[in-house]
Amino acid sequence: MxxxxxxxxxxxxxxxxxxxxxxxxxxxxxxxxxxxxxxxxxxxxxxxxxxxxxxxxxxxxxxxxxxxxxxxxxxxxxxxxxxxxxxxxxxxxxxxxxxxxxxxxxxxxxxxxxxxxxPDAVAADVPDWLAPHLEAALGDDWIAEAAELSSRPPLDLRANTLKADRDKVIRALAPFDAQPGKLAPQAVRIAAIAGAGRHPNVQIEAGFQKGWFEIQDEGSQLAALLSGARPGEQVLDLCAGAGGKSLALAAQMDNTGQIHAADSDRHRLAPIHERLARAGARNVQIHDPREDMAGLFGTMDLTLVDAPCTGSGTWRRRPDAKWRLSQAALDKRMAEQDAVLDRAARFVKPGGRLAYVTCSLIAEENAGRIAAFLDRQAGKGFGVADAGARWADLLPDAAGQCRVGELSGGTVITMTPRLTGTDGFFFAMLEKR
Structure with missing residues (x-):
């Protein structure tokens, strides 16, 4: 044509x-x-x-x-x-x-x-009603932050250390000019397409079929890294979906300990079986949505909540979603986030952690939900950890490449395309003292 x-x-x-x-x-x-x-x-x-x-x-x-x-x-x-x-x-x-x-x-x-x-909302390429939400979340430079969500995204991959290392993956994808990611230690990036080009279908590559790498945004990889899952721990991925973070955690834990992968939607969970087999992840137990998981209450070192959200952080990849989003949909997501946080709290053991992640840049879904959770769980021992300090420890050369906000005596993190070069993500760590 x-x-x-x-x-x-x-x-x-x-x-x-x-x-x-x-x-x-x-x-x-x-x-x-x-x-x-x-x-x-x-x-x-x-x-x-x-x-x-x-x-x-x-x-x-x-x-x-x-x-x-x-x-x-x-x-x-x-x-x-x-x-x-x-x-x-x-x-x-x-x-x-x-x-x-x-x-x-x-x-x-x-x-x-x-x-x-x-007008500001026009320059930011967002609906009028969303402008004050984004301004509240992103501050004075919210227009530049939102406008960056209208750029073309790169293709990010995660080298699966259970089967390969990043250098091996980069060599295998050399025809596509694959490069190391800037922040996550196992991230591989193929630059955003230019002109009429298209990203390669890396899923037909031999390295993908052998389980050497997975498609995963670098921001999602950083969220898994920040969760601090350690070898030998008991971990629950409560909103596992297709299993991207479960796979990252399995590699991070060197296939030791136990990861429990669960999701309320069996259709979202279905791809995880094939992905685990391809990746060689052997420490992941999949729980059917109808399964009674009460036996795990109070036993998890780490409970990860990759919460259902509006997906505003992924507008580079799904730009149609921002024009369909409504206040009613935002309200529905917030109610779902409250429900899943309350459920997750039941699995955290004393001294354990609860990591809350969204791919949203709307404050009500992020810090707002953590503040509401702390109010509901008052007296139960939960407090906000210092995620900003953890970022500095893990990524000492990445100061200023995320937003660090104070919340209830701790700090939370927001990643953006403009600062971090990733999709938009929010990360908070709660500790049960």
Whole structure:
């Protein structure tokens, strides 16, 4: 397909998303099934246009003078492919599949518009109602922090030390210019794609099939590292999902001790079986959602809660989610977070730890939930540990690369794309004294 056909296809997908309010991945998949003539390169290029358009929906709309699917798609091509409007016009000339170019004055407006004159929420590329939430969480530079959530993300991997080391993984992925991550000791990074490129499908690589590495954002790896799971401990991963953090903890614990992996949704938990086998993780026991786990109450050295959340920290990868998010959905997630924290508390033994993690940058889901938990659990011995000091001990060269906030006599950590170079994550450690 030529650029005109790819642009027209992106507009069609954006129209489908707007009309049906459906996830972008579903819309792109359906388009591909209905247009089987499109090759993988075409599908990747179309996906780039769609994702870029959704990442910067409001700022592109401000600069283009409209937020229609065609407006956003043209803006994404001009920005994403670094094409001047004149170059784009020349590239589409004679292409019978190309959509009609916007008027010249609109393209000139796009080129000349200054986001410094835009409303804060527009410059930050977020819905109006979310602006005060993010400002409260991220402070004076919240607009720059939020805007970074509209950039293209890298592809992060974690070398599985049960089967390989990071150097071995980097050598195996040399054709993709894999590099060491900046912070997590086993992180491997393939840079964000440029132009019409696409990330490699690393899951078909021999190293992945052999269990040498897993796909995992570096921020998630850092959260597992900060949890401090030690060889020989009893650990509960209460919201294990597909098992990413359980796998990281198994390697961190050198396959010793016991990790109990549980989740309330068996569909989310299903992939963990294959992943554990591939990784060679032998110290993980999987618990069925219907299983009575009362026998584990008060026995865990570490209980990890990777809580259900709005996922605002992952907007680089799922930009459509920020436009579907509502106050009602946020309220629902907060109620779920309260419930899972209260359940997790029952498993922590005296002297044990409770690690709380979200991939959200909204304060109400993060420090707000810890403060509420401490109020509900008053007199039960829980206190906030100094996560900032732990970050400094583990990563002495990474000072200033996360946000450290004070809370109830301890500190909590927020990682962001702008400061940490990862997805957005929140981390708090509670100790049962």
């Amino acid at each position: 030529r650029l005109g056909g790819r642009l027209a296809a992106a507009i069609e997908v954006l129209q489908d998303i707007e009309a049906r309010r459906r996830p972008v991945a579903d819309a792109l998949k359906d388009w591909g099934l209905a247009h089987r003539f499109a090759g993988s390169g075409d599908r990747g290029a179309i996906g780039n246009i769609v994702y870029d358009a959704l990442r910067r929906k409001r700022s592109y709309g401000f600069r283009m003078g409209g937020e229609g699917p065609a407006d956003l798609a043209f803006a994404a091509v001009i920005d994403g492919l670094a094409m001047a409007p004149e170059e784009l016009r020349a590239a589409l000339d004679g292409d019978r599949f190309a959509p009609e170019m916007p008027a010249a004055e609109r393209l000139e407006h796009f080129r000349a518009a200054d986001l410094a004159e835009a």
